[in-house]
Amino acid sequence: MNNKKIWVVGIGPGSEKDMTLRAHEVLTECDYICGYTVYCDLVRPLFPDKEYISTPMTGEEKRVELAFEKADEGNEVAMICSGDAGVYGMAGLVYEIGRDYPEVEIEVIPGVTAALSGAALLGAPLIHDFCLISLSDRLTPIELIEKRLRAAASADMVIVIYNPESRGRSGYLAKACDILLETLPPDRICGIARNIGRDGENKIVMKLDELRNAQADMFCTVFVGNSSTKNINEVMVTERGYKSER
């Protein structure tokens, strides 16, 4: 049998239990597991007998090319992504590069992205409309990121911030908070989820003016509540709507 196939698999926040049964099954049955070095190291103890293809963080196009070469030889390749396969994940690049490999079938297996796992850790911040905004300006103009923050704040949406800071980008979260503080009150309820599903997992609920001065890094996911978000005993809870009796 000659299965030319790439599975793009969201493995969830980190621990085996946070994978879906389907993701687990694909990783059990595939020939190769391909991914960013850190994620390969995360799943290698669970699937020690697989062959691994790993490339560093910025080697995404190369990684996808390698995966297609292996698949095109008649293999089933699982391209793993942290969280979901589609949310800032590899699924898009796989479909784009897949145009050069028409015989290779592609299937996406969704997973629990950090917005959902971080929300579960913080309580219930995402009960109502929300948006996800990445502060990484590697591929996106900073002006557009700032416009999105203003748009979300103006429409009272809960905001989940991915990639708040990294080694090369310091001060981005403070700048984002300054933009939000143009329209949102300083006591708006916010939260940070850190190292979700991994060692050192923790969460903290705070106010927007405290978030402005908080420490964050690439292992943090940041939540900014809407006007109905409350702090109930250090749990971040957004109301279901604006017509509730509670």
Added chain:
Amino acid sequence: MNNKKIWVVGIGPGSEKDMTLRAHEVLTECDYICGYTVYCDLVRPLFPDKEYISTPMTGEEKRVELAFEKADEGNEVAMICSGDAGVYGMAGLVYEIGRDYPEVEIEVIPGVTAALSGAALLGAPLIHDFCLISLSDRLTPIELIEKRLRAAASADMVIVIYNPESRGRSGYLAKACDILLETLPPDRICGIARNIGRDGENKIVMKLDELRNAQADMFCTVFVGNSSTKNINEVMVTERGYKSER
């Protein structure tokens, strides 16, 4: 042992394989499974020996009260939600009502919400910043929903629409499209995912002016692309950013 506990469990789009291993474990080990009648019917064949507490769609507060009563007697109760436990899910109401039951521990188990499972079905629409907006005006003023649609469109965010229509709300999706068409071009790439993970699952990629006239119901999740979203062989793909070489 006397475990007074409520787990709020996202069961994913529908099939057993789309649950996380953790969700499956909680449903295997709990004493009671509590939920909307339709979701209880969905998991009953998988966990036939459990005791079930089900209430109809609009009985959410009653359902949560019943769950806390059972938990407070010393039981572990799993409150199940379709998709994720937090995204328009029950986690918020559980924490709110939980203030009246201080001895009952609450833990949220995230799951794959329809934005993620629908995106996987359609391809890769969520590769960049996006927002989730529900068109249900049962608890939210329609003016605010419309404001959010305009804000998202103005900032070139991918938009995922939950609850586009229901028996009591027809014409809502067409109205939403009219609002989006104020600023977005009629050939903006869009998609509908229907019956995700269940019988009759299907997806269709189309343009915004076609979406305006499309049939939708409460089993549909709707995706409106951003300016870099493409239709690649009937797969909906959003680019990673605006500086890509591809």
